Amino acid sequence: MIKHKKNKIIPDSALGSIQIVPKALSSKHGYAILELLFYIAFFAVLSFVVISAMMTMANSFKETTIQEQLIQSGTIMERISREIRSASDIVSISSNDLLLSTKDANGADKTVEFKFVDPNVQLWEAGANTGNLNSPNIIVTSLAFSQIITAKGKAVRIILTVKSANDALGRMQDFYDTVVPRGSY
DSSP, X not given: OBOOOOEEEEEETTTTEEEEEEOOOOBOOSOOHHHHHHHHHHHHHHHHHHXXXXXXXXXXXXXXXXXXXXXXXXXXXXXXXXXXXXOSEEEEEOSSEEEXXXXXXXXXXXXXEEEEETTEEEEEETTEEEEESSOTTEEEEEEEEEEEEETTEEEEEEEEEEEETTOTTOOEEEEEEEEOOGGGO
């Protein structure tokens, strides 16, 4: 802050008059300690708000990614259901393994098998492993097949449980389906 120049009045007894002596120009530059503390506190609060908002956005993005992964893992169930529906017969079924008799695009007989090899669901076509149906960041915790036989035909009940490898909470998503093979009706 700058103070304006003020004059100082000094009585002069020898001359019997008054002298006006200019006071030196006084100026102060810089900030007071209270101003600095205020600015530092303001910057700290503003920084806290910005960092908190960024952390919230990062956590929301991670949560959205995990939920998307779990929902996308439903494609495993879709693939199994589609293969069962197009199968002509169920060759063998166990709690973690399903072997189907089907035909390829040319009409030749072939087999399709789904195996639960913890933590993956493998697809085998004509005796050869074609790979895992789940992505690397999805862990299949259980896959169960059960056969339903009625007077009108056969069906397969499927229960699939998956979780994300990135989820610290270990939440799981369950999928259920009952499918009738084409050859049984």
